[in-house]
Amino acid sequence: MTRRQLLWLFIWVLFFFSLFCIWKKLPNFSSTTSLATSPVEKVQTPFKKEMHFKLLKDHDSVTISGIVPNENAKTKILDAYGKVFSSVHANNLLINPSVKENYLIDFFADFADNFSKFDSGYLGFSNGTMEIDGSAEHKIVQQTLQEQLALLQNIQINNTFTLQEMGLIKKEEPNLSEKEPQKNIKATHTQEKLNTLLKGKRVQFLYARDILTSDSKTLVDKLIMVLKQNPNVTIEISGHTDSDGTKKNNLKLSQRRAASVKAYMVSKGIEASHIKAVGYGESQPLVKNDTLKNRQINRRVEFKVIGE
Numbered sequence: 570m571t572r573r574q575l576l577w578l579f580i581w582v583l584f585f586f587s588l589f590c591i592w593k594k595l596p597n598f599s600s601t602t603s604l605a606t607s608p609v610e611k612v613q614t615p616f617k618k619e620m621h622f623k624l625l626k627d628h629d630s631v632t633i634s635g636i637v638p639n640e641n642a643k644t645k646i647l648d649a650y651g652k653v654f655s656s657v658h659a660n661n662l663l664i665n666p667s668v669k670e671n672y673l674i675d676f677f678a679d680f681a682d683n684f685s686k687f688d689s690g691y692l693g694f695s696n697g698t699m700e701i702d703g704s705a706e707h708k709i710v711q712q713t714l715q716e717q718l719a720l721l722q723n724i725q726i727n728n729t730f731t732l733q734e735m736g737l738i739k740k741e742e743p744n745l746s747e748k749e750p751q752k753n754i755k756a757t758h759t760q761e762k763l764n765t766l767l768k769g770k771r772v773q774f775l776y777a778r779d780i781l782t783s784d785s786k787t788l789v790d791k792l793i794m795v796l797k798q799n800p801n802v803t804i805e806i807s808g809h810t811d812s813d814g815t816k817k818n819n820l821k822l823s824q825r826r827a828a829s830v831k832a833y834m835v836s837k838g839i840e841a842s843h844i845k846a847v848g849y850g851e852s853q854p855l856v857k858n859d860t861l862k863n864r865q866i867n868r869r870v871e872f873k874v875i876g877e
Contacts, residue, residue, distance in 0.1 A: 619668070619695075621636055621695040622635025622694055625690075626685075627689070628769070629654060629656065630655065632658040633646065633657065633662045635662055635663070636665045637668065638665065638666060638669065643659075645674065646677055647662075649681040652681070653684075654681075677694075680717060686710045687703040687705050690703025691862045697723070697725060699718070700727045701718070701727070702856075702863075703731075704731045714728075756874045758799075759799045760873070762795045763792060766788070770788055771870075772830065772870040779822065780829065781829060789834065792834075796843075803844070803845065803876045805872075805873045806831055806845070807823075807849055809871070811863075811868050813864065816851060819851045820850035820852075823849055825848070827847055827848050830870060
């Protein structure tokens, strides 16, 4: 065999060997391609998120926010609250198809009628927890709320709803035979009148200042009328803040605000000696300062009849 023949033989052997190697590689290539596409398919599978929502009642209006799964759910909720509230604010009620649709849509809609009977209130659902806060005068509101909450399954419930005692207790004429001093009776009646005027309302100030807003001046004017009808009573005006800021600054701010209300009342004819202005800062919260709603509740001015 000549050199030329040997060279051609070598070339053909090398050619067939290369084809064999390529053929052997094909199954592995196919398998690798299959494995590579599998994770992509998993990523494309939609992950269903939990729905969440919030309700906030202010007089005869309600603010609704959160995420619902579709347009039908949103329409159902807005229709329910539109029937019982004069004003519904729902700009932040959004639609996200990745949210799971469940029975909470019906709960949310059915809750509208009873929520409208709250004097003030808050409801929120997020991460498997339902929070309810508010108050009302009538026990039927509380009973209906308990029945509605009993329908919820596998949900943690934080319920701080309270009844206003004035709406539950039948007012009776005082029994003078019990030797209760007449002045204490007058003080009690004055306190009840103040409480009635303040029910569902708050004395407010400009942000981080001790200047009364115009609406709050109107409210304080009504309190002044009650005090002028009972000129011998002495009241304590107490200022309270939330826990934002330092304790020292909060104490000073609460004192300034209480003193500001006193000064306004004195300017309207109430005797300064009949008003005690005290600031308690953040030391007497009504609820935990753990949410925006709770901090708003703790920022307040209270009026208490302390003598005559």
